[in-house]
Amino acid sequence: MQNKKYNAETERLMDLMIHSIYTNKEIFLRELISNASDAMDKMYYIALNDDKLKFNHEDYFIRITPDKDKRTLTIEDGGLGMTAEELVENLGTIAKSGSLDFKNLNKKDADHEIIGQFGVGFYSAFMVADEISVLTKSYKEEKAHLWKSKGAEGYSIEDAEKDKHGTIITLHLRNNTKEENYDVYLDEYKIRELVSHYSNYISYPIKMEVEKKRPAADSTEDDPKFESYREDDVLNSSVPMWRKNKNELKEEDYNNFFRQRHFGFEDPLAHIHISVEGMISFKAILYIPSRRPFDFLNPDKKGGLELYSNGVLIMEKCEDLLPDYLSFIKGVVDSEDISLNISREMLQKTRELQLIKKNIEKKILDELAKILKNDRDKYAEFFKNFGVSLKSGAYENYGADKDKLKDLFIYTTTKRENITFNEYRKDMLPDQDFIYYANGSSIEAIKDLPQIKHFIDKDIEVLALTDPIDEFVIKMLEEYDDKKFKSISETDEVKEEDEKNLQDYVKKMKEILKGEVSSIRENPNLKDDAAYLSSKGEISIEMEKTLSHMPNNQGFKADKVLELNPNHPALKKLKTMDESSEEFKTYTQMLYDGARLVAGLEIKDPIAYARNVSKLM
Numbered sequence: 001m002q003n004k005k006y007n008a009e010t011e012r013l014m015d016l017m018i019h020s021i022y023t024n025k026e027i028f029l030r031e032l033i034s035n036a037s038d039a040m041d042k043m044y045y046i047a048l049n050d051d052k053l054k055f056n057h058e059d060y061f062i063r064i065t066p067d068k069d070k071r072t073l074t075i076e077d078g079g080l081g082m083t084a085e086e087l088v089e090n091l092g093t094i095a096k097s098g099s100l101d102f103k104n105l106n107k108k109d110a111d112h113e114i115i116g117q118f119g120v121g122f123y124s125a126f127m128v129a130d131e132i133s134v135l136t137k138s139y140k141e142e143k144a145h146l147w148k149s150k151g152a153e154g155y156s157i158e159d160a161e162k163d164k165h166g167t168i169i170t171l172h173l174r175n176n177t178k179e180e181n182y183d184v185y186l187d188e189y190k191i192r193e194l195v196s197h198y199s200n201y202i203s204y205p206i207k208m209e210v211e212k213k214r215p216a217a218d219s220t221e222d223d224p225k226f227e228s229y230r231e232d233d234v235l236n237s238s239v240p241m242w243r244k245n246k247n248e249l250k251e252e253d254y255n256n257f258f259r260q261r262h263f264g265f266e267d268p269l270a271h272i273h274i275s276v277e278g279m280i281s282f283k284a285i286l287y288i289p290s291r292r293p294f295d296f297l298n299p300d301k302k303g304g305l306e307l308y309s310n311g312v313l314i315m316e317k318c319e320d321l322l323p324d325y326l327s328f329i330k331g332v333v334d335s336e337d338i339s340l341n342i343s344r345e346m347l348q349k350t351r352e353l354q355l356i357k358k359n360i361e362k363k364i365l366d367e368l369a370k371i372l373k374n375d376r377d378k379y380a381e382f383f384k385n386f387g388v389s390l391k392s393g394a395y396e397n398y399g400a401d402k403d404k405l406k407d408l409f410i411y412t413t414t415k416r417e418n419i420t421f422n423e424y425r426k427d428m429l430p431d432q433d434f435i436y437y438a439n440g441s442s443i444e445a446i447k448d449l450p451q452i453k454h455f456i457d458k459d460i461e462v463l464a465l466t467d468p469i470d471e472f473v474i475k476m477l478e479e480y481d482d483k484k485f486k487s488i489s490e491t492d493e494v495k496e497e498d499e500k501n502l503q504d505y506v507k508k509m510k511e512i513l514k515g516e517v518s519s520i521r522e523n524p525n526l527k528d529d530a531a532y533l534s535s536k537g538e539i540s541i542e543m544e545k546t547l548s549h550m551p552n553n554q555g556f557k558a559d560k561v562l563e564l565n566p567n568h569p570a571l572k573k574l575k576t577m578d579e580s581s582e583e584f585k586t587y588t589q590m591l592y593d594g595a596r597l598v599a600g601l602e603i604k605d606p607i608a609y610a611r612n613v614s615k616l617m
């Protein structure tokens with residue numbers, strides 16, 4: 001027998017489970033059943049593909065056995081089992097170790113946060129059990145192993161005997177307390193309720209031997225007698241949910257299925273149940289999650305749908321079923337037209353997969369359009385979480401998908417919240433030539449921009465782009481319904497003759513700011529500010545900022561124009577100065593630095609700037 005310690009994070013998690021005040025302890029059964037089902041999915045696939053292994057459909061079931069005398073609850077499966085190394089690997093360390101940032105969780109929130117967000121699989125059993133044993137035999141070997149643990153101190157593994165491959169997990173329930181009655185988990189009624197609530201659509205029968213009554217042999221009509229006998233009952237529906245008729249299913253069924261498959265812990269925002277017959281036949285249940293997963297922005301994170309071939313799981317995360325920009329969608333796809341034996345490399349290229357992908361993409365976009373039309377608040381919630389994914393879809397692949405996506409974008413404007421390009425376009429002023437937008441970190445920051453006042457005064461609506469990717473998308477779209485997009489910071493063309501007829505003071509300023517700005521000019525539209533920076537050409541100031549944060553930043557710079565407010569006292573003063581004086585130079589530099597700061601750009605010499613400001617004060 002080997003005694004082992006858990007790794008530090010597992011020990012911490014275990015401790016949390018044991019002392020958990022989480023009220024939803026009953027989820028442990030769902031977690032164990034889900035593990036059993038996964039293990040059988042894997043075995044089913046292996047057995048179907050390996051002639052050396054016997055395949056017997058009847059062996060694929062889960063058995064639950066309560067024992068009221070011993071106070072144990074046993075969950076048995078005919079799955080692939082585990083070798084000793086796999087036991088250590090799977091039950092001695094937590095799989096998601098990297099993602100559980102314990103340091104940032106304080107004790108009080110910890111169990112709700114962890115149990116709530118991640119689900120905790122196997123370890124959740126410690127919420128109801130003070131001792132757990134796992135008797136398991138891998139299909140790969142003759143030996144069986146017995147894993148035992150009483151909690152955080154560690155676990156032991158010893159050799160054992162078992163006939164068939166698979167796993168038997170036995171929970172010894174905790175003693176009842178004033179607050180908690182653990183014995184309920186041994187009640188037939190409670191077990192039935194939990195299975196039908198959480199695990200009804202597990203694809204394998206979940207069996208339990210129960211006591212039944214029947215008329216006894218010597219029973220007569222006048223003297224009815226009954227005898228008890230024991231028989232297996234199947235507790236779940238066991239027809240995969242996606243094969244069911246939509247009309248038979250309730251919202252709650254879809255929500256439970258979402259949790260049962262570990263797609264997320266909160267109810268999804270929406271589900272799509274697809275059943276297609278024709279050139280290609282497939283069934284699918286897809287979900288739009290309501291919340292971003294914690295690792296949403298991790299570039300290494302794999303999305304994908306579960307792919308079944310006629311009820312047999314062939315891939316847990318098939319990325320090729322979804323375009324990248326929809327990789328946040330969760331769900332299951334089952335098609336009899338996809339061969340069970342297909343390799344991952346071949347799968348990508350099959351026409352069937354491409355057809356399914358197209359179909360799924362369309363259905364999801366249609367569903368999003370429907371939510372956008374019928375429930376704007378719900379859509380806004382979705383867009384807050386996953387809008388950035390759709391936006392990247394419009395931008396990537398040289399904009400190949402932009403037309404499919406452009407009507408699904410919503411923006412806040414200087415007048416309203418969450419409006420589409422189409423709505424903006426419809427409400428444009430009769431003589432308005434462009435769809436105007438402004439960049440900034442928030443709508444408040446945008447409303448403070450010097451150049452926005454001009455648009456607000458003229459009652460022109462301006463789209464607020466607050467996400468760094470927004471401007472790239474807008475540049476990719478170029479126009480919407482024949483109206484071009486235009487940044488309020490993009491200057492009108494600088495005419496050649498204007499450049500020639502510059503006032504002397506502007507000429508001198510240009511000399512001082514050589515290499516920094518390509519033009520300087522007066523702009524009477526500026527209201528309260530002395531100067532601001534606009535840009536001309538392809539790269540805007542916002543893009544310069546975004547690009548400068550990219551890993552392979554190539555030093556792209558916006559072509560900047562310094563716009564001066566001729567009515568501002570600072571400008572009036574500047575015009576009276578001797579252009580060759582030091583003071584003129586300092587004022588010019590300060591105006592330029594101020595405009596850079598307003599635009600959110602760094603300035604070369606902040607110390608000098610601050611000293612000059614103080615001096616003036």
Ligand SMILES: Nc1ncnc2c1ncn2[C@@H]1O[C@H](COP(=O)(O)OP(=O)(O)OP(=O)(O)O)[C@@H](O)[C@H]1O
Nearest residue numbers: 035036039079081090095119120121122123167262
């Ligand atoms: N009944 C079982 N048969 C075979 N392997 C199992 C069984 N139960 C658990 N395992 C193995 O132990 C691992 C850890 O299980 P655990 O429930 O903690 O996490 P998980 O199932 O991987 O993740 P999650 O619960 O979030 O889906 C599983 O990935 C699986 O490899």
